Amino acid sequence: MIEYKKKLTIKDMAKALNVSTATISNAFNRPDQLSESLRLRIIEGCQRLGYEGPNAAARSLRTGVSGIVGVLLADSLSYCISDPVASQFLAGLADVLDQRQCNMLLLPGQEEQTSYKSRQMESMVDGYIIYGGLHPSKRFQRLLQQSKPIIAVDVDTTDFITVNIDNQEGAYRSARLALQHRPQKVAIISLRLTPVSSVSWATCDACYASPASVSRSRWLGYMQALQEYNYPLEQLSVVDVPVNTHRNACMAAFMLLSQEERPDVIICMSDRMALGALQVALQQHIAVPNDLKIVGFDGIAESQFTHPTLTTVQQYNELKGQMAGNMFLGLTPRQNVILPTDMLMGETCPEVMS
């Protein structure tokens, strides 16, 4: 059984070592403020007595800075940890925070009810990085009132400084690539464009009516390409998915590929959707890319392990995380950033040779 002794404070150390509290503080935090010999004597004395240095909670109380970044997630914690795009973003952010001895606190945006614990956690952070979307949750309303710095990533908003990719352009390029094959029947698997709780058919009108979001920007990119190719929108099939999971992807693909008039192009708003579509197509012995072209969006590593490999839009999620982190810590100017995307040419939708 571990025995907990009385917690030692800077006062105890000052008294024991016969110096002032400020000198103890300086010995740990500002070594240039005292002689090397005194500093060593203090550090050695503190080690001997079991004092590990100034209390972080007290320091943040005094300075108002904790070194903790709150990351407000659009989805649940479990989803963000398992989703390759979100985890790449978090890895990039963690990279920057690691270098500056800072930490992050992951906060799910969809908070069911306000608790003392959640308020306590929010009070600990120096500011927020909102990732993946804005939720009209109580938590979101509270953080707006806190006047702490906020940077939004993958969020279509003018209310905060944002780090985004050019979703519309990326989507436009991927759709154009698919449309070069002059398909008879085009389908789209969209992500959270309409307010549905399960995988559902969606109308173009409903998709156009959705509020500003990453998905809507991608939708506009697809529409831009479809119009360029004079594709009749009344023939377009759209299935909207509420959460970007493999299960939902398979369900959406199954719905599309079970239609009487089967699509020969499926344009997906994420690689997970595209990989689900690919799996269902292969199960149904549909030849990809000969009878069905599939394009994704994200460029996750998994998309290049399949056979055939996925044609997709490569976005640089780690870089996104690093940029958000640098901006948050004031290492780079706080200004809106739009990162470029690239087409990742896989086998599910080859380029048309002219």
Place this chain on the structure above:
DNA sequence: TAGGACTGTGAGGGCGGTAG
């Protein structure tokens, strides 16, 4: 001995919570 550099000290302040 004067003056500058270096070293160390004490007071004040910050903010949320709690006791009176």
Place this chain on the structure above:
DNA sequence: CTACCGCCCTCACAGTCCTA
């Protein structure tokens, strides 16, 4: 409602040492 507490940092200043 007010006073106080917790804990540390910052700042102004005092003390000491060194050099010319």
